[in-house]
């Protein structure tokens with residue numbers, strides 16, 4: 388870990404009390420005041436309700452410069468990874484810190500293939516869900532359930548194996564949840580197919596006829612999953628790290644991450660974008676009306692797929708996806724009016740003073756849904772796709788959190804603003 392403690396900052400709290408705080412500087416010159424001794428030496432805590440200004444860890448996995456629109460996994464630019472890597476290569480990179488050698492790549496691929504079947508008993512779980520169940524509900528439940536099948540002490544070897552199991556089985560579970568929702572038989576994984584092609588055939592093959600994976604779709608899905616693979620301390624990753632810090636197992640921690648991702652302010656935004664575009668379309672494609680609505684604080688409407696906590700510039704992933712949407716739809720011969728609508732909406736919003744002033748740009752979710760639609764993936768599976776992509780990131784952070792020397796349970800404090808101590812009131816006097 389390259390974080391260096393270089394200087395000291397001095398904080399005056401009042402009443403003549405001054406506290407010296409170490410300053411930590413990261414490998415990209417990011418500066419953090421280490422306030423871990425503030426309460427002990429200054430009798431105060433920091434208050435940052437949405438954690439927007441709080442670093443909860445030092446991490447060597449992903450670097451983002453939100454002002455410049457830079458994203459790197461383990462030092463490699465997202466643009467290079469999206470152009471050249473396979474998804475398993477990115478999984479390996481995030482989890483192990485380096486790109487795999489040829490031999491490591493082959494071994495990793497073989498392990499992922501060998502572990503993609505799920506225990507036959509798990510198939511029975513699917514029978515219990517109503518057909519209308521959201522696939523994110525099923526995915527989180529199934530990932531948590533893996534702990535029941537693979538319990539035991541988490542030795543380094545056992546963790547390595549569980550990492551492989553999770554990566555390999557999650558795509559099978561995701562495809563099964565889709566098959567369940569449309570009443571088709573489950574399609575088993577095939578060892579001769581790549582990770583992505585295997586997933587596509589489990590989603591779309593039926594026993595009645597042969598299924599051939601379209602390389603354009605396989606390639607587009609590879610890029611999408613790579614772009615989603617990690618994003619440092621976002622809501623779901625932080626959730627995984629918090630759960631991990633209590634020494635909960637990998638499956639339980641990642642299942643919690645799936646739940647955190649589901650919300651529409653996070654990964655659920657890809658589904659919400661399509662629903663919003665359909666609503667605008669049904670309402671006569673009046674972009675201005677919806678941009679105006681998004682600006683009204685009492686309207687409860689936001690432009691989904693716009694804005695980001697860390698990017699105050701174009702999200703580099705959205706840039707790649709916008710280009711990809713054009714080429715993929717053209718190659719597949721798909722004409723989706725929602726793509727044109729998304730572009731028009733982006734244009735109108737980016738010319739608006741409210742969005743300019745707040746530096747609100749399209750994020751990764753703005754164009755991803757249009758690509759998923761073109762591949763034939765139904766809207767309520769979009770966030771599941773995001774979860775499949777984010778798995779290696781969650782796993783890498785779970786391992787990093789677990790291996791943090793002297794790592795303590797994550798447990799924030801609060802400023803209490805409730806009632807002061809008062810006497811018990813018997814029932815007849817309330």
Ligand code: ACO
Pocket residue numbers: 437651652653654656681682688689690691692693694695696697745747750751752
């Ligand atoms: N539409 C309209 N106004 C917005 C939007 C939006 N999409 N996003 C932010 N704003 C406004 C806020 O109201 C706020 O205005 P104010 O300064 O007048 O109060 C200002 O821009 C700053 O926004 P915050 O809410 O403080 O930004 P925050 O970092 O808390 O939230 C978030 C980020 C949740 C992504 C937000 O931009 C949003 O809700 N976007 C829509 C949902 C979305 O696309 N989520 C996916 C994010 S990417 C991902 O998780 C994969």
